[in-house]
């Protein structure tokens with residue numbers, strides 16, 4: 001089965017390094033189709049140039065966040081993930097969907113495991129919240145609850161990178177709301193997922209195979225670089 005890996009991304013100085021590192025992981029994965037969902041009115045050339053060089057099958061699609069979300073605390077990566085989801089629903093009938101942020105770190109073994117997802121599989125995610133891990137709780141091979149430092153009255157308190165979905169199980173009603181912190185839960189609820197349907201991976205959720213890594217934000221340089229003297233650093237103009 002093919003894996004469809006949906007990655008939302010947006011322009012900032014860390015974008016190309018993040019995508020480069022992720023690309024170099026994905027280049028080791030057989031039968032993967034990378035859907036890169038750009039938070040831009042049109043697909044960025046810079047992202048495109050990274051994608052082309054991977055040799056991977058990919059779809060580069062864009063949908064910017066609505067204007068009202070351009071300040072402070074907003075749901076990140078929703079408009080673009082939604083358009084990627086629509087593309088998938090229109091073009092693909094078979095395979096497995098997995099959402100991964102452009103800054104996450106994934107063990108190659110996870111791709112081997114989630115490829116066999118029948119409905120929805122779940123697994124621990126490292127470096128999340130106060131507990132340092134967010135994970136389903138498994139008893140006798142079944143998911144019976146969730147260990148997450150931010151339950152927030154969620155039915156499925158999991159991280160976006162903590163589950164994969166068989167595309168055959170994607171309902172027409174599948175959707176993701178513009179509500180910060182509730183995107184993944186509401187998405188899973190929109191699939192009409194029941195706790196008994198969940199397939200635990202990673203040795204009954206005892207291993208961490210994906211991490212919610214975060215890159216320290218680059219500080220704006222205080223010195224102006226003389227671009228002419230250094231030759232063509234043309235890519236800088238994007239920032």
Ligand code: UGA
Pocket residue numbers: 007008009010038039065074075076077078080100101102103159160161180181182183212214
């Ligand atoms: C966490 C979750 O891992 C995200 O899946 C979730 O969307 C987010 O919280 C949220 O609820 O807001 P976190 O590491 O805190 O993610 O946030 P970022 O990594 O900054 O953003 C998540 C994803 O959205 C990234 O792939 C990022 O490139 C993308 N994003 C971020 C955009 O597409 N547009 C933005 O303006 C900001």
Ligand code: MN
Pocket residue numbers: 101103104212213214
């Ligand atoms: Mn992140």
